Amino acid sequence: MAYFGFKNLSSLSNVDMTIYRYVTQHQEQVVYMRVRDIAKNAHVSNSSVMRFIHKIGFSSFPAFKAYIKSTPNIQESPTNSFHFINxxxxxxxxxxxxxxxxxxxxxxxxxxxxxxxxxxxxxxxxxxxxxxxxxxxxxxxxxxxxxxxxxxxxxxxxxxxxxxxxxxxxxxxxxxxxxxxxxxxxxxxxxxxxxxxxxxxxxxxxxxxxxxxxxxxxxxxxxxxxxxxxxxxxxxxxxxxxx
Structure with a gap:
């Protein structure tokens, strides 16, 4: 959860983790989505998305999207951390x-x-x-x-x-x-x-x-x-x- 600067993992529910995984796996698309788009694709409710956003420390949905847009895609591996050897x-x-x-x-x-x-x-x-x-x-x-x-x-x-x-x-x-x-x-x-x-x-x-x-x-x-x-x-x- 360090991606969002949030480290209290034990406070996140299964629904929260579902939203988190969807957002991190579809970062480039999420920056253009509405709350209901994320909810629909993650198979959760609109209110669950907003509770997740507030729980990880963002005051609003626009602030949440601005953070994602300014953060490098974590699905990429710029340091090749797991490409140890060939x-x-x-x-x-x-x-x-x-x-x-x-x-x-x-x-x-x-x-x-x-x-x-x-x-x-x-x-x-x-x-x-x-x-x-x-x-x-x-x-x-x-x-x-x-x-x-x-x-x-x-x-x-x-x-x-x-x-x-x-x-x-x-x-x-x-x-x-x-x-x-x-x-x-x-x-x-x-x-x-x-x-x-x-x-x-x-x-x-x-x-x-x-x-x-x-x-x-x-x-x-x-x-x-x-x-x-x-x-x-x-x-x-x-x-x-x-x-």
Whole structure:
């Protein structure tokens, strides 16, 4: 109800909500309508329309129409708020790359997902998804965690590192012991194919996502592309486990 600057939703009846939905869905037409036109099309009475107008704070029907006329059409999506992603955000061969990585992970004995900050949440999500389908998976979201000790005397391991920039110093330091390691492969999921973390990896899955920060430390970069890739990997692993 913010469209009308009215936030007391609990005070609106079902009839009020019917009028509201009609007005917001037919904004361009409503500015040329009379009260009885709105009432007829919304299947309510003339008095219900006027009660609604007064309830949301307008003194008259002309004032109500003037407000609608001066307000951008809320049915349009000028910011594309729900157009989060499309295939152009990924390399042309992303599906082939994901298939190769899923096949590799399917054969691993131990899988660690690694990330900090917002990427840490995605790492934890991916680890839980893989654990749900039966893989020995652990999420590490603390950059100081002794991963080499965790994987000591083990082999056939994978570390999946999540990083939008691919340049996070703490992640690079944590991955360093495993570069060219015969027992542990690094897999990166990053928004920068040419990044340090990407170049450290045996497999690098990339996407296009600009790093966005406020006051240097507050990360607003979208994690949706990384989630897409993680979902695609776990989906393929699940299919293989059912064969």
């Amino acid at each position: 295939k152009s955000r990924f390399p042309d061969d992303i599906e082939e790359q994901v298939t190769v990585v899923a096949d590799f992970l399917f054969q691993c004995d131990n899988i660690i997902t690694f990330g900090i900050g917002n990427s840490g949440f995605i790492a934890a999500y991916a680890a839980r998804k893989m654990a749900n389908i039966g893989f020995n998976t652990m999420a590490i979201t603390d950059s100081t965690y002794p991963i080499p000790n965790k994987l000591a005397n083990t082999s056939n391991n994978a570390i999946i590192c999540f990083s939008v920039s691919g340049e996070t110093p703490e992640l690079i330091e944590g991955l360093n012991p495993f570069v060219n390691n015969q027992d542990t492969a690094i897999i990166s999921i990053t928004g920068n194919k040419m990044s340090t973390i990407s170049r450290m990896s045996k497999f690098s899955l990339s996407y296009q996502e600009p790093e966005t920060r406020i006051n240097k430390f507050y990360d607003l970069s979208s994690q949706i592309p990384a989630v897409y890739i993680a979902e695609a990997i776990t989906s393929l692993m699940e299919k293989q486990s059912k064969l």
